[in-house]
Amino acid sequence: MTTKGTQLSIHDKLSRLSRNLWWSWDPDATEVFRLIDPEKWEELHHNPVQLLGLYPPEILEERAREAVLHTRIHWAYRRFLDYLESAQTWGSTHATIPGEGPVAYFSAEFGLHESLPIYSGGLGILAGDHLKSASDLGLPVVGVGLFYQEGFFAQAINANGWQQESYPRLEAEQLPLQAATDSAGRPVVVTVETRSGTIMARVLQLSVGRLPLYLLDTSIPENNESDRRLTDRLYGGDHRTRIRQELLLGIGGIRALKALGILPNVIHMNEGHSAFAPLEVIRQRMQDDGLSFERAQRETAARCVFTTHTPVPAGHDRFDYELIHEHLGPLADTLGLTTDRLMALGRVDAQHAAEPFCMTVFALKHCRFANGVSSLHGAVSREMWAGLWPWRSVEEVPIGHVTNGVHVGTWLAPQMRVLYDRVLPENWHHQTGEPEVWSGFERINPGELWEVHSALKMRLINYARHEAALQAQRRGETDSVIHDMEQLFDPQALTIGFARRFAPYKRADLILRDLDLLARLMTDVDRPLQFIFAGKAHPADDRGKQILQQIFQLTRKAPFRGRVLILENYSIDMGRYLVQGVDVWLNNPRRPLEASGTSGQKVVLNGGLNCSIPDGWWAEAYDGRNGFTIGNGRTHSNQEIQDARDSAELYRVLTEQVIPLFYKRDRDDLPQDWIARMKRAIRTLGWRFNADRMVMDYATEAYLPAAGGRSCSIVSMP
Numbered sequence: 001m002t003t004k005g006t007q008l009s010i011h012d013k014l015s016r017l018s019r020n021l022w023w024s025w026d027p028d029a030t031e032v033f034r035l036i037d038p039e040k041w042e043e044l045h046h047n048p049v050q051l052l053g054l055y056p057p058e059i060l061e062e063r064a065r066e067a068v069l070h071t072r073i074h075w076a077y078r079r080f081l082d083y084l085e086s087a088q089t090w091g092s093t094h095a096t097i098p099g100e101g102p103v104a105y106f107s108a109e110f111g112l113h114e115s116l117p118i119y120s121g122g123l124g125i126l127a128g129d130h131l132k133s134a135s136d137l138g139l140p141v142v143g144v145g146l147f148y149q150e151g152f153f154a155q156a157i158n159a160n161g162w163q164q165e166s167y168p169r170l171e172a173e174q175l176p177l178q179a180a181t182d183s184a185g186r187p188v189v190v191t192v193e194t195r196s197g198t199i200m201a202r203v204l205q206l207s208v209g210r211l212p213l214y215l216l217d218t219s220i221p222e223n224n225e226s227d228r229r230l231t232d233r234l235y236g237g238d239h240r241t242r243i244r245q246e247l248l249l250g251i252g253g254i255r256a257l258k259a260l261g262i263l264p265n266v267i268h269m270n271e272g273h274s275a276f277a278p279l280e281v282i283r284q285r286m287q288d289d290g291l292s293f294e295r296a297q298r299e300t301a302a303r304c305v306f307t308t309h310t311p312v313p314a315g316h317d318r319f320d321y322e323l324i325h326e327h328l329g330p331l332a333d334t335l336g337l338t339t340d341r342l343m344a345l346g347r348v349d350a351q352h353a354a355e356p357f358c359m360t361v362f363a364l365k366h367c368r369f370a371n372g373v374s375s376l377h378g379a380v381s382r383e384m385w386a387g388l389w390p391w392r393s394v395e396e397v398p399i400g401h402v403t404n405g406v407h408v409g410t411w412l413a414p415q416m417r418v419l420y421d422r423v424l425p426e427n428w429h430h431q432t433g434e435p436e437v438w439s440g441f442e443r444i445n446p447g448e449l450w451e452v453h454s455a456l457k458m459r460l461i462n463y464a465r466h467e468a469a470l471q472a473q474r475r476g477e478t479d480s481v482i483h484d485m486e487q488l489f490d491p492q493a494l495t496i497g498f499a500r501r502f503a504p505y506k507r508a509d510l511i512l513r514d515l516d517l518l519a520r521l522m523t524d525v526d527r528p529l530q531f532i533f534a535g536k537a538h539p540a541d542d543r544g545k546q547i548l549q550q551i552f553q554l555t556r557k558a559p560f561r562g563r564v565l566i567l568e569n570y571s572i573d574m575g576r577y578l579v580q581g582v583d584v585w586l587n588n589p590r591r592p593l594e595a596s597g598t599s600g601q602k603v604v605l606n607g608g609l610n611c612s613i614p615d616g617w618w619a620e621a622y623d624g625r626n627g628f629t630i631g632n633g634r635t636h637s638n639q640e641i642q643d644a645r646d647s648a649e650l651y652r653v654l655t656e657q658v659i660p661l662f663y664k665r666d667r668d669d670l671p672q673d674w675i676a677r678m679k680r681a682i683r684t685l686g687w688r689f690n691a692d693r694m695v696m697d698y699a700t701e702a703y704l705p706a707a708g709g710r711s712c713s714i715v716s717m718p
Contacts, residue, residue: 010064011057013077018048019176020207022080024113025132025409027417029076035067036060046573047115050174084210089138090430090692095699097265097707102140104264105130106253106274108245109234110145110213114573116175116206118145118215120152120234120536121501122598123309125572126373127270128208129407129598133691135209136409136430139699142262143213144253144274146245147172147204150232155536155569159475161552163537163545167233172204172217180205180214182259190216190255192247193330199227201248203256214260216252235538243323246359250276251331258284265707268305268698269367272317272359276328278304278366283334293335297366305702306367307402308360309595311380312505318356319346348387364388364399369702372401373596376619380592402701403617404596405694408432408686411602413580415452419444432686433693441683446675447668453583453607453678454491460581461489464532467567467574488562493528494662496611497582497603499570502537502544505593509547511586512554513647521654522563527663529654532582533566534574575599580606584628584658587612588650590642591635601689607678611658613646617689626681628653 008016014033023029033048034041036055044050055063064070097103107127111119119125127143134141150167158164179187180203188203200223201216218230230244237245254277257264267277278300285296310316324346325339332342344350345365346357364370364385372378378401386394408429412420420428423440431437468485489495500506511518511531521529533551537544548566555564567574579585579602587600587610594616601617603610610627612618622629631649636642661674687693 008077009057009061010070010073011052011055011060013073014048014060015052017077017080018052019178020080020209021112021132021176022083022135022207022209023048023076025407026076026079027414028072029080031414032069032072032076035069035072036063045115046113047174049176050115053174086138089136090696091138091140091699095137095139095696095704097140097699097703101263101265102142103134103266103268103703103707104144104253104257104262104277105134105141105268105270106144106249106277107270108146108249108273110143111572112206112208112213114571117151117170117571118148118234119572122596123271125406126309126404126598129405129410129691130270130695131208131211131213132407132410133405133695135211137692137695137699138210139695139703141211142257142264143208143211144249144257145213145215146231146234146249147177147215147217148231148234149217149219150236152234153536153539156474157471157548157552157566157568159477161549163548165539175206177204177206177215179203180212180256180260183261188256188259189220189222190252190259192252192255194244194247194327195329196326197224197227199223199230199244199248199252201231201252201256203260214253214256216248216256218248239319239323242317243319243327246273246317247276247327250274250278251280253277254280254284266303266305266703267300268307268702269363270307271309272306272363275306275359275363275366278363279328279331279335283331286335293337301366302368303706304363304367304369305698305706306363306370307373308363308370308381308399309373311377311384311595312593316358316360318358320356324357348385360385361388368706370399371702372399373404374616374620375401375403376592377401377595377616380595400701402694402697403620403689404598404601405688405690405692406598406601406605407691408605411576411579412605413456413576415456416580416606419449419452431692432690433696435687438683438687441686442679444679446672446679447670449607449678450670450675456581456606457495457583458491458581460532460577461491461495463577463581464489464565464567468565471568484562488565489530490528493530494584494659495530495532495582496584496586497532497578497608498586499532499534499575499578500587500597500599502535502548503541504543504547505590507588507590507643507646508533508535509550510588510643510647510650512550513644514651515554517651519559521659523559527659528563529659530563531565532578533564534568534570534578536570575602579603579608582608583662584608585610585612587615587618588630588646589613589615590639590646591615591631591633598689601685604681604685604689607682609674609677609681611650611653621685621689623684625677626684627677628657 017023109119109124110127111124112128131143149170153165156164192199201218202220204215206213219228281300282296285291343357346362347355372381381399382397383394386397389397423443428437465486469482472482472485551566554560585600585603591613597616600610613630614633
């Protein structure tokens with residue numbers, strides 16, 4: 001083991017650790033930062049850069065002595081260096097990508113840690129987990145995104161239950177960010193020309209384990225006031241704001257990489273937001289290599305990978321002729337294209353002049369590998385975009401699937417990790433995508449597993465009580481309400497969690513369709529039930545806000561008060577408490593609108609059971625003994641009838657399967673059949689639905705073929 005860095009001070013070692021997000025998925029390193037000042041750690045949203053800013057070196061040294069932290073700090077720092085320097089990785093053995101350039105992974109959002117809130121939900125968390133696993137596996141990947149100084153939004157729920165948004169600003173200086181510099185040491189600034197002016201952006205660098213993530217930020221003096229605020233908010237503003245952000249992400253992102261001396265071998269577009277990236281690569285190939293547009297287009301597409309994430313039509317950005325002409329006009333001139341021809345590249349029917357430019361269509365036309373994010377979503381996507389390949393049957397449409405997974409180190413509770421260490425092979429965390437590694441979990445003692453789960457559940461309930469009381473206090477509610485919040489929830493009761501975006505199709509209110517029955521279930525003296533909800537509605541989604549309000553108002557009424565809770569300002573931190581502590585994770589979207597879903601995969605790792613519509617990942621995960629399923633997967637053409645069916649089926653599954661199994665106890669008060677289902681879920685699903693397996697699939701099925709430059713056909717060209 002290396003001893004490099006042993007002469008550094010405690011402050012130097014912790015500063016270096018704080019500047020690389022590796023610490024956030026290493027439980028020992030995380031605990032070191034927490035122990036420096038537990039109260040400030042919570043107050044600063046687990047931001048070690050800010051925390052260390054409060055402690056000059058000499059005071060930190062004294063604090064480390066008081067808390068007996070020296071050995072733990074040295075140990076964390078040595079392991080950090082070993083991680084960075086190790087050449088023995090899966091990637092070095094199984095996925096040596098041809099050529100010198102890395103995979104450039106583009107995403108509009110990255111959910112890496114709660115202290116860096118530049119994410120809104122599943123897409124961003126998936127992107128963050130992708131980078132972490134690529135780092136763990138030793139794959140040559142660089143991330144490209146945008147730095148949102150106001151993030152998505154901070155959510156508060158007022159006394160009437162209505163969501164209110166605020167936008168606290170992030171300060172780059174208080175985050176593990178630094179200016180990215182070129183070979184001469186100069187800070188990189190990129191420019192993107194439009195017909196109405198030039199947009200400029202600085203490039204910030206964030207270290208994610210072995211990988212860099214580059215974030216473009218327009219908040220610089222060189223821009224006018226409007227453009228300085230262009231990257232303030234994620235998914236904010238109108239269509240003009242959206243296309244300018246996406247122009248910066250795709251075109252500006254490729255230009256940033258070139259300025260940094262990075263020539264990517266593969267471009268991976270995570271959703272259509274970054275679909276303009278291939279256009280800039282084509283321009284560079286035409287300029288640098290003298291290629292025609294058609295040849296540069298063909299060769300660029302051969303090295304592009306595209307992942308689509310949503311079967312919801314509104315999730316695919318579309319722009320009219322005027323916006324494309326204004327923003328892509330200068331680039332089109334350089335490429336020798338008219339705006340009409342450029343528009344055609346983003347249309348299903350290239351000749352249909354009334355059809356807008358669709359980012360997903362453009363991405364599908366400029367990639368050699370396209371995929372959905374679950375088996376079912378792959379099939380839905382083939383049907384959805386079949387018009388691009390009218391000469392093929394739907395089954396032959398070249399859109400595959402790579403089912404999403406979650407990063408084990410990020411989402412596994414430290415207490416559960418101790419159990420894993422006991423029954424799984426040594427260094428199992430380096431092989432989480434391999435099924436045989438997980439087979440030993442069946443050997444775990446049922447009582448020990450239940451004890452750890454019960455402790456995590458109590459931790460969740462204490463957290464929920466504390467948060468609920470704070471939120472009631474902020475709303476100015478009475479002392480009696482605040483006191484009730486501090487007492488709510490029964491640690492012995494079956495606890496169901498529902499936390500995700502409050503989009504109407506996710507149907508957070510499905511369980512509320514029969515309140516009389518729900519009340520009977522929740523107040524059953526012998527077999528009580530309780531619910532924790534969390535999630536944000538998009539600021540422009542009034543229907544989503546109404547659903548949230550309906551649930552909030554229910555929490556204030558008997559007999560639901562104290563048995564139903566909704567927590568505000570859902571975040572990665574809150575998500576960890578929930579997925580690690582619930583008994584059951586409820587997921588009931590309108591099939592097939594949940595492309596994958598990953599929150600339930602995090603629950604699996606921690607011993608919780610899923611109760612879900614057979615949509616997304618659960619459609620390929622459920623085997624009859626590793627959770628519960630709602631319905632048979634058939635859908636009715638009438639949405640109201642379908643909702644009524646699914647609600648009735650949800651109640652049936654709860655009353656006939658979930659509740660009886662949970663409360664069936666042996667003489668030691670252990671639910672042996674429930675625990676058997678927990679063990680089976682971890683063993684059969686842990687390896688399949690984690691991000692290491694996902695990234696390995698991308699490497700073998702997409703990155704390696706694309707890096708080899710294998711030819712591909714460009715579809716529906718005008």
